[in-house]
Amino acid sequence: MELPMAGLGTVGEALSRQGVSRRSLLKYGSYLATLMALPAGSGRAIAQALADARRQSVIWLSFQECTGCIESLTRSYSPSVEEMIFNLISLDYQETLQAAAGHAAEAAREAAMEANRGDYVVVVDGSVSTLDNGIYSTAAGRTNLDVLRETARDAKAVIAIGTCASFGGLPAAQPNPTGAVPVTEIITDKPIINVPGCPPMPEVMAGTIAYLVTFGTIPDLDHLNRPKPFFGDTIHDRCYRRPFYEQGKFAKSFDDEGAREGWCLYEVGCKGPTTYNSCATMKWNGGTSFPIQSGHGCLGCSEPNFWDAGSFYSALPTRVGVDDRVLPAALAGGAVLGAGAALAARARKKAALQQQAGAVTGVSATREGSEA
Amino acid sequence: MADAVEREIRQHLAALAQHGTETTIDLRSLPLSDADRAALQELLGKGEVAATINAMGTSEIWETSHAGVWWVRHCGTEGQVMSELVEIAFVPEVLKADPADVKAAAEKWARKRDVIAVD
Numbered sequence: 201m202e203l204p205m206a207g208l209g210t211v212g213e214a215l216s217r218q219g220v221s222r223r224s225l226l227k228y229g230s231y232l233a234t235l236m237a238l239p240a241g242s243g244r245a246i247a248q249a250l251a252d253a254r255r256q257s258v259i260w261l262s263f264q265e266c267t268g269c270i271e272s273l274t275r276s277y278s279p280s281v282e283e284m285i286f287n288l289i290s291l292d293y294q295e296t297l298q299a300a301a302g303h304a305a306e307a308a309r310e311a312a313m314e315a316n317r318g319d320y321v322v323v324v325d326g327s328v329s330t331l332d333n334g335i336y337s338t339a340a341g342r343t344n345l346d347v348l349r350e351t352a353r354d355a356k357a358v359i360a361i362g363t364c365a366s367f368g369g370l371p372a373a374q375p376n377p378t379g380a381v382p383v384t385e386i387i388t389d390k391p392i393i394n395v396p397g398c399p400p401m402p403e404v405m406a407g408t409i410a411y412l413v414t415f416g417t418i419p420d421l422d423h424l425n426r427p428k429p430f431f432g433d434t435i436h437d438r439c440y441r442r443p444f445y446e447q448g449k450f451a452k453s454f455d456d457e458g459a460r461e462g463w464c465l466y467e468v469g470c471k472g473p474t475t476y477n478s479c480a481t482m483k484w485n486g487g488t489s490f491p492i493q494s495g496h497g498c499l500g501c502s503e504p505n506f507w508d509a510g511s512f513y514s515a516l517p518t519r520v521g522v523d524d525r526v527l528p529a530a531l532a533g534g535a536v537l538g539a540g541a542a543l544a545a546r547a548r549k550k551a552a553l554q555q556q557a558g559a560v561t562g563v564s565a566t567r568e569g570s571e572a
Numbered sequence: 573m574a575d576a577v578e579r580e581i582r583q584h585l586a587a588l589a590q591h592g593t594e595t596t597i598d599l600r601s602l603p604l605s606d607a608d609r610a611a612l613q614e615l616l617g618k619g620e621v622a623a624t625i626n627a628m629g630t631s632e633i634w635e636t637s638h639a640g641v642w643w644v645r646h647c648g649t650e651g652q653v654m655s656e657l658v659e660i661a662f663v664p665e666v667l668k669a670d671p672a673d674v675k676a677a678a679e680k681w682a683r684k685r686d687v688i689a690v691d
Contacts, residue, residue, distance in 0.1 A: 216676060223670060223673065226665065227627060227629075227631060230644075230657065231654040237601055240657055241596040243596075244665055440605070486648070486652035
């Protein structure tokens with residue numbers, strides 16, 4: 201059997217075969233520099249590094265998921281994101297996209313692992329069932345748990361795509377009937393990059409993989425293993441409605457005057473202050489809009505345990521134990537929080553995480569109780 | 573906001589004139605609204621040169637009314653803006669032919685001539 205390694209080559213060679221010019225690569229390099237908040241002049245260096253880089257062997261495993269993550273990437277508004285990312289990588293296994301099926305598909309995964317031992321990247325979307333040894337989610341007669349352990353053993357790194365793989369997501373929501381856990385609870389001896397979101401932004405997925413291919417290393421990560429270039433700011437930090445928050449102007453319901461005037465959605469449950477993601481700057485559908493711009497608060501889908509963190513329509517302070525001074529000060533009207541608002545957002549974030557950690561522990565306890 | 577960026581561009585242009593130092597400013601990384609970008613574009617104006625690149629979508633490049641200050645807008649295949657830069661340089665980077673592309677073109681042309689000669 202011909203091993204997948206034979207088809208890798210460099211990204212530059214792959215692009216050249218398709219008639220894609222280096223000028224296109226430079227353009228993409230500029231785009232990546234923008235995405236990753238790198239110095240603007242680094243587009244040329246990125247393009248050159250990409251051209252010389254070997255195409256990265258990727259084994260993509262789909263577990264307890266809805267296929268929304270791969271849909272987000274492959275049906276992104278900009279085909280160039282999808283096309284370019286598939287030039288950067290050699291996708292050696294992906295159940296939804298691959299032509300092979302059955303034993304041939306599993307053989308392709310095993311061949312890619314053998315040919316690229318220690319150098320391939322495992323991408324996971326979906327959480328991992330662990331209850332009763334993971335029998336609630338299987339493929340090809342094997343549990344996800346078993347396949348993940350086997351595949352990650354010789355991987356260079358693991359990228360957990362989506363909130364399910366990163367934090368457990370909806371499958372782990374109470375009562376968590378399958379004992380769903382994130383990748384980090386199973387794989388503890390490999391670098392793991394979490395790219396949460398339900399689904400993640402296509403540009404964030406593409407940018408993370410491109411970073412890995414370009415620099416041969418993982419980007420700086422935050423305390424939840426999320427790439428800082430994309431998860432460095434809260435939605436609130438970069439929200440165009442932020443000035444209304446600082447002026448104390450809030451929509452009280454979705455059809456009142458404040459909502460029509462485009463005021464801050466904080467009081468109708470927006471989770472932007474505690475949610476780290478790039479939606480407010482990159483926006484969805486080719487930069488068209490994002491939930492807050494469409495009139496709905498952020499759900500906080502890129503944060504741990506977002507599904508169990510209380511109502512989407514309850515204001516944050518009642519849910520995450522925000523410093524009592526924040527809301528009254530804002531409601532007093534015209535409270536100028538300024539830079540202090542950013543600090544308060546960080547404080548709320550910390551409080552939210554503490555509460556979420558407690559909630560996650562509760563879920564674990566439930567699962568353990570079920571197992572018992 | 574546009575005024576602040578304009579001042580920065582002015583300083584970089586002085587550096588280009590005095591030391592040949594080229595700089596790129598990524599407008600999409602700055603907290604600029606569409607209105608801010610439009611105001612900056614208005615402030616800089618348009619100069620003598622404009623170019624269009626058709627590679628992975630369209631890119632528009634024009635020299636502003638200040639020689640050496642270029643506005644570069646890269647769009648994707650469906651017209652969405654991917655990146656928007658102000659380059660302070662003698663020639664924008666993306667307009668230059670890449671040595672790898674030049675080499676490939678020369679080899680392709682040579683092969684084509686060989687085929688014609690054989691025929």
